[in-house]
Amino acid sequence: MVSEAVIEAIKNFVPENNIHLQEPMADHTTFRIGGPADCLVELENEEQLKNIQKYLTLVEERFFILGNGSNVLVSDHGYRGVILQVGRKMSGIRTEGNCIVAQAGATLAQTAKAALESGLSGLEFASGIPGTVGGGVVMNAGAYDGELSQVVKQVKVVSPGGEVLEFDNGTMEFGYRTSVLQKNSFTVTEVTFELKEGDRDQIRAKMEELAKKRREKQPLEFPSAGSTFKRPAGYFAGKLIMDAGMRGYQIGGARVSDKHCGFIVNVGKASAQDVTDVICEVKERVKLRFGVDLETEVIYLE
Numbered sequence: 064m065v066s067e068a069v070i071e072a073i074k075n076f077v078p079e080n081n082i083h084l085q086e087p088m089a090d091h092t093t094f095r096i097g098g099p100a101d102c103l104v105e106l107e108n109e110e111q112l113k114n115i116q117k118y119l120t121l122v123e124e125r126f127f128i129l130g131n132g133s134n135v136l137v138s139d140h141g142y143r144g145v146i147l148q149v150g151r152k153m154s155g156i157r158t159e160g161n162c163i164v165a166q167a168g169a170t171l172a173q174t175a176k177a178a179l180e181s182g183l184s185g186l187e188f189a190s191g192i193p194g195t196v197g198g199g200v201v202m203n204a205g206a207y208d209g210e211l212s213q214v215v216k217q218v219k220v221v222s223p224g225g226e227v228l229e230f231d232n233g234t235m236e237f238g239y240r241t242s243v244l245q246k247n248s249f250t251v252t253e254v255t256f257e258l259k260e261g262d263r264d265q266i267r268a269k270m271e272e273l274a275k276k277r278r279e280k281q282p283l284e285f286p287s288a289g290s291t292f293k294r295p296a297g298y299f300a301g302k303l304i305m306d307a308g309m310r311g312y313q314i315g316g317a318r319v320s321d322k323h324c325g326f327i328v329n330v331g332k333a334s335a336q337d338v339t340d341v342i343c344e345v346k347e348r349v350k351l352r353f354g355v356d357l358e359t360e361v362i363y364l365e
C-alpha cells in the first residue's frame with residue numbers, strides 16, 4: 064500500500080486534482096476489468112514525469128506507466144503502487160516538414176488524423192488501433208502489414224532516475240510486438256514519425272477501408288484488449304483456437320469471441336480471474352492439439 068508520506072510528496076509534483084486514490088482500474092482499461100490502484104496520477108508534462116519517477120525510484124516505490132489501457136489486464140485485486148498515466152493531458156501533436164511529432168499520450172487515431180490533415184502518408188494502418196503513441200511504440204503496434212517501427216524516427220524517453228534521453232529507430236530494437244522499452248522502465252514522452260507526402264483523398268480512403276475491415280472482423284461491440292495472443296510463427300492464433308474447438312468458450316464473463324477467436328471479450332462483468340482462466344485453458348488445448356505454445360500479448364498487471 065502506498066504510504067501517506069509518498070502521497071504527500073507526490074502532491075509537490077502534480078496538482079492535487081490529478082491524484083486519484085483507490086482508483087478502479089476497470090475505468091482505465093478497454094477490458095473494463097481491474098480492481099483499485101492505490102494511487103493513479105495523471106501526468107501533464109515531462110517535468111512532472113521526471114520529478115515523480117526520480118522520487119519514486121529513490122524511495123523504491125513501485126510504479127507502472129499506463130497509456131490508454133488497451134493492452135493490459137489488471138488483477139481483480141488492483142495494483143499496489145502508483146500508476147503514472149501518460150494520456151490525454153500529454154497529447155499535443157505538431158507537424159514539422161514531413162514529420163509528425165506527437166506527445167506520448169496522444170492517441171494513434173489522433174496522430175493518424177493529424178498526418179492525414181498534413182497530407183502525410185504512412186500512419187494509415189495505425190488509425191484504428193485504440194492505444195496511445197507511447198503504448199504503441201512500446202508494443203511496436205501494427206496492423207495490416209504496417210507497424211510503427213516502419214515510421215518511427217526518434218523516441219524521447221525519461222529514465223527511472225529522471226534523465227531525458229533520445230532513442231533513434233535502431234536503438235529501439237523493434238521486433239514483432241516488442242521493443243527495447245519492454246525490457247527496461249523508460250517512459251516515452253514524445254515520438255517523431257517520419258512520413259511521406261501523399262494525397263489526402265487516398266490517405267482518407269485507406270483509413271476508411273481499414274476501419275471497415277476492423278468492424279467486419281473484430282468484436283468491437285464488446286470490451287477487450289484486442290488480440291489476446293501474439294501470432295505464433297507460421298500460424299494465426301485465432302485459427303488455432305477456432306480449430307481447437309474453442310469458439311465461444313466461456314468462463315464467467317470472459318469468452319473466446321465468436322466473431323474472432325483471437326480475441327477474449329468481456330461479455331458482462333468478467334473478472335481478471337475469468338480472463339486468465341480462459342487464457343490458460345486456450346493455451347493448454349492449443350498446445351495439446353497442435354503442439355504450439357501461444358504467448359500472451361496482453362500485459363498482466365498485479
Ligand SMILES: Cc1cc2nc3c(=O)[nH]c(=O)nc-3n(C[C@H](O)[C@H](O)[C@H](O)COP(=O)(O)OP(=O)(O)OC[C@H]3O[C@@H](n4cnc5c(N)ncnc54)[C@H](O)[C@@H]3O)c2cc1C
Nearest residue numbers: 130131132133134194195197198199204205206250251289
Ligand atoms: C479493440 C482493440 C483492437 C486492437 N487492435 C490492435 C492492432 O490492430 N494492433 C496492435 O498492435 N494492437 C492492437 N490492440 C492492442 C493495443 O491497442 C496496442 O497494444 C496499443 O499499442 C497499446 O497502447 P496503450 O496506450 O493502450 O498502452 P497500455 O495498454 O496502456 O500499455 C501497454 C504497455 O505499454 C506501456 N506504456 C504505455 N504508455 C507508455 C509510455 N508512455 N511510456 C512507456 N511505456 C508505456 C505500459 O506500461 C504497458 O507495458 C488492440 C486493442 C483493442 C482493445
